[in-house]
Amino acid sequence: MVLYFLKDETRVEASGMEEPIGVHHALAERASKYNKRPHVFRLQTADWRVFLFQALSAEEMSSWISRINLVAAMFSSPPFPAAVGSQRKFIRPILPTAQCRNSLEEQHQAHEVWMDKFSDELGEHQRNLPDKRGRGRDLEEYRLKKEYLLYEKRRYETYVKLLEARLCGGSEELEQWEARLGGPDSADEGLGLTKSHSSPSLNLDPPPAGVKVKRNISERRTVRKIIPKRNKQLL
Template sequence: MGRQELGSGSDGGSDEGSDGDSLHSFHYSPKAVDIPSAERLAKRLYHLDGFKKSDVSRHLSKNNEFSRAVAEEYVKHFDFASATLDAAVRAFLSRFALSGETQERERVLVHFSRRYLECNPGSFNSQDAVHTLTCAIMLLNTDLHGGAAGGAFRRMSCAEFIDNLADLNDGDNFPRDTLKALYHAIRAHPLQWALDGETPPASTVGGTGGGGATAPVPGSNPFLDVPDQSRAVEYKKGYVMRKCCVDANGRRTPFGRRGWKMFYCTLRDLVLYLHKDEHGFRRNQMSDNLHNAIRIHHALATKATDYTKKQHVFRLQTADQAEYLFQTSDSKELCSWVETINFVCAAYSAPPLAGAVGSQRKFQRPLLPCSHTKLSMREQLAEHEERAARLEEELAALRHARDVTPHARDKDHYLVHEVGIGGGAYWRIC
C-alpha cells in the first residue's frame, strides 16, 4: 500500500546517524531526492488514496531525506493563514493519526511548525518557537483532559501554563494574551485525535540495542564529573513535566521549588538532561548543558500509582536518594520512559562498592559509582541475579530480627530500593 512508490525515492536519502542532528534539516537537495515521487506520495497521503489515517504518520516521520521531502510536500496541502495555533493543530491532526515514538512525532510537528510560520509570517519569533508552543499545548491538552472523571486530578492553571513557557519564544516571552487564548481554547475544546477504527501499534523502547558504554576521559573523576555528552549514546528524548520531591541525601525539597516545570528531556548514557527546549545541546555554555542534569546510575523508575493529582506520571528515585515526578503525554510514553530508563540503569550501572567500615552503630550505604560497568552484558546479567538473591536474603534476615533502631530502618530502606533495582534487572536486560 504505497510501499513501491515510497521505495522509489528512498535511494536518494539514507538514515542519518543521530535523530537530534537531523531533526531540523529541511533543506534537502533536489538532486538527491526524487521530488516528483515525493509529491505524488504526499498527495496520496493527504487524500488517503490507498492509505488509512493510521498509515500516514510513518511515511512522514522517518529520518531520511525522502521522508522529509514527502513531509514538506504534505504540509503544503494545508493553508493555516490567519488561523490560531490551536485551530491549525486541530486541522492538522484531523487528517491523520499522529503515532510513533516521541522523536517520530516531533519530526512531523517540526514540518507543521514550519508550515504554520510560513502561512503566518511574524506571528512568532521563529519556527522553533512555534514547535515548542505546539508541544506545550499538546501536553496541556493531556493535563486538562486526560484524567478520570470526577475531578480527581489537579489541572494546570493558566498562570502555570504561562510560567512554564517563560523565555521560550527564542529568548523572549510569548504574548500573554496569546497564551491565555490558547489555554482557554484547549480547556473548552479538547484536541481530537484522528482514528480509522484501528489502534496504532504500541511504541517500543527506543534505542536499547547495542552497547552504550563510552570510554572515560583520561584524568576525569567518574564519581564527580558528568561524562562527555557529545560522545554519549542517546536513548530517548521528548517534552515532559518535572516536579522535584526529595533532594539529594533524602532532604525534602523546599516548598518553593516543588512546582511542575516543562522541560525537554534527553536520556544520554547514564545522565538525564533537562533543557528548556530541544536545542539545549546546541549552546556552547557547558553550565547550561549541565543545568538540571540528573544522574540515573542505580536509579529506579516506577509508575507513580500513588500520585493522584495528575495522570501519566512516573517516579524516579536516584542513587543519591533524590526523588522526582515526571508527567508524560500519554500511557504509552509513560511506559516507554520507565522501560528505557530502567533498561539503561540495569545494563550499564557499575556494580556497587563496599561502604565505609567504622565502630559506630550506623548503617553505611555502599558506594554507587556513576561510571559505566566494565562487565559484558552476559556478566552484568549474572551479577544482577546473584546480587538480587543476596539482597533478598539480607532483607529477610533483617526483618526477621525485628530490629527497629535507626540503623536497621536505614538499612531496610536501602535494601528495599536495591532489591527493586536488582530484582527487575533480569527482565530489563532481556
C-alpha cells in the same frame, strides 16, 4: 549516563541547561502514590533523590520507564564494598558513577548475584526485629536499613528482568523489545510498553519527546524537554 533538560530543543546551549540527572543505579517506576496528575513516573537516583515526570500518555510513560531502567541495568558498575567501622549506625554505600564494561551476559549474572544477596540480607534483617521497648534510635536504624534493602532488592529484580528480555531478543530493535515487555499496566515493575508515536527514542535522528517535569510536588508545573545522553551501544 545522564538526562539533560533543555528549555528549547532547537538550541543546545549550556546557559539554557539545568543540572543533569545521573541515571547510574537509578530506578524509574510509576508514581502510584501521586494522584494529582495522570501518567506520572518517579525516578530515584543513586543518591536517593526523587524526581517526578509527567508524560503525555500511559504508553509514553511506560516507554520512559523501560528505557531508563534498561540503560541503568546495562551500564551501572558493581557497588563498592560496604564500609567497615565500629559504629552501628546504618549508612547507605556509595555507588560508582563509572560506566560498566561488562557484556550483557556478565552484567545479567552480576545483577542476579546482587539480587540474591539483598534478598538474603532482607530476610535476615526481618528475622532480627528490634525490641519495641528499645531506644528510638535503634528502631529508626532498623527502619532505614529495611527500607534500603527493600528498594535495592526491587531495583535489582527490575534490572534482571529487563536484561533477560534483552538477551532473549538478541539483536532486535528496541521497539520490538519494548513490545514484548507488555503494556503500561506492568510499568510498576519498570517493565512494559505498547509502542506509540510519542514514545521516546534512543536514536539520534528523531527529536526527543516532551514531558512535563516536576522537581517538587509543591512547585508550579513547568515544561521541559528531556534528552537522554546517547549511547552508541544502544543504536
